[in-house]
Amino acid sequence: MIIALAGGVGGARLAHGLARALPPGELTVVVNTGDDFTHLGLNICPDPDTVMYTLAGLADPERGWGVEGETFNAMEALGQLGGENWFSLGDRDLATHIERTRRLALGEPLSTIMADFCARLGIQHGVIPMSDDPIRTIVHTAEGDLPFQDYFVRHRCAPAIARLSFKGTGDASPSPALNDLMQSDRVRGVVICPSNPFLSIDPILAVPGVRPWLQGRKFPCIAISPLIGGKAVKGPAAKIMAELQLDAKPRAIALHYQGLIDGLVIDQEDSADAFGQCLVTSTLMRNMADRERLAREALSYLESLRIV
Numbered sequence: 001m002i003i004a005l006a007g008g009v010g011g012a013r014l015a016h017g018l019a020r021a022l023p024p025g026e027l028t029v030v031v032n033t034g035d036d037f038t039h040l041g042l043n044i045c046p047d048p049d050t051v052m053y054t055l056a057g058l059a060d061p062e063r064g065w066g067v068e069g070e071t072f073n074a075m076e077a078l079g080q081l082g083g084e085n086w087f088s089l090g091d092r093d094l095a096t097h098i099e100r101t102r103r104l105a106l107g108e109p110l111s112t113i114m115a116d117f118c119a120r121l122g123i124q125h126g127v128i129p130m131s132d133d134p135i136r137t138i139v140h141t142a143e144g145d146l147p148f149q150d151y152f153v154r155h156r157c158a159p160a161i162a163r164l165s166f167k168g169t170g171d172a173s174p175s176p177a178l179n180d181l182m183q184s185d186r187v188r189g190v191v192i193c194p195s196n197p198f199l200s201i202d203p204i205l206a207v208p209g210v211r212p213w214l215q216g217r218k219f220p221c222i223a224i225s226p227l228i229g230g231k232a233v234k235g236p237a238a239k240i241m242a243e244l245q246l247d248a249k250p251r252a253i254a255l256h257y258q259g260l261i262d263g264l265v266i267d268q269e270d271s272a273d274a275f276g277q278c279l280v281t282s283t284l285m286r287n288m289a290d291r292e293r294l295a296r297e298a299l300s301y302l303e304s305l306r307i308v
């Protein structure tokens with residue numbers, strides 16, 4: 001079993017490549033739920049849904065989130081009624097939130113709902129939330145402490161980040177499927193996807209037990225840098241690094257994951273900044289072929305680091 005740790009867009013793109021490169025049953029994608037929130041009375045899980053739609057081939061390739069060919073009639077009608085429409089939810093996407101909210105209200109855990117949705121959408125690999133317990137990313141800024149979606153969508157990532165915290169981790173457990181994998185000797189390696197290290201991967205590492213499990217690993221673990229030429233492909237990763245007084249370079253990513261990874265995959269544009277344990281290749285995933293090629297290269301690299 002290969003385990004991929006992923007957030008939304010960047011994570012989903014590589015997870016899609018891994019899903020093509022590995023036979024069914026040999027990949028589990030563990031997804032960040034720190035961005036989850038309740039909105040309009042609905043439980044919204046942005047990163048799990050992005051991974052689900054992407055692996056199902058339903059994702060909008062341009063936007064990166066939501067469903068391709070989506071319409072927004074409900075949002076438009078909501079706006080007409082004076083409702084809250086700052087967080088855009090497509091008509092088809094709403095069905096996911098409505099059905100998930102109904103099942104959660106009946107007491108079903110998020111992971112079994114996700115597993116069922118994924119199976120119904122034809123996904124043959126595991127997609128599991130990091131935890132079934134609510135964990136919420138809080139962005140601490142000069143303008144106060146902001147819930148993640150307030151920072152990300154309402155404020156468009158403008159406030160400078162002083163630090164991040166993950167509310168709820170104290171009482172949280174890994175989801176049962178993740179817990180099983182952490183106990184088993186079936187794990188051949190872990191791939192940290194090119195997701196935002198601070199907003200997407202750190203919440204997963206903050207789930208009790210996950211960081212010590214990786215620190216004590218008997219299998220290799222690699223990360224793929226989300227930065228290309230000192231810039232994020234999308235989103236605030238480089239901006240956050242500047243705010244945290246970090247250089248937006250491969251070494252800072254490697255330092256961030258110190259003790260957790262055995263190698264870092266970096267883009268050819270950053271080859272001048274390569275160091276000891278690096279694989280230099282093209283990491284920009286514009287299309288399906290890019291995703292699959294990068295996934296296969298990452299898997300070979302991972303295999304080459306197997307501790308003998």
Ligand code: GDP
Nearest residue numbers: 007008009010011194195196200226232233285
């Ligand atoms: P979010 O939850 O939607 O923000 O998704 P992630 O955290 O998974 O992904 C955001 C990160 O993905 C950003 O830091 C991007 O730089 C990175 N990213 C997106 N597409 C690519 C790509 O094609 N290649 C690489 N290397 N990184 C990417």
Ligand code: CA
Nearest residue numbers: 007008035047
């Ligand atoms: Ca996200």
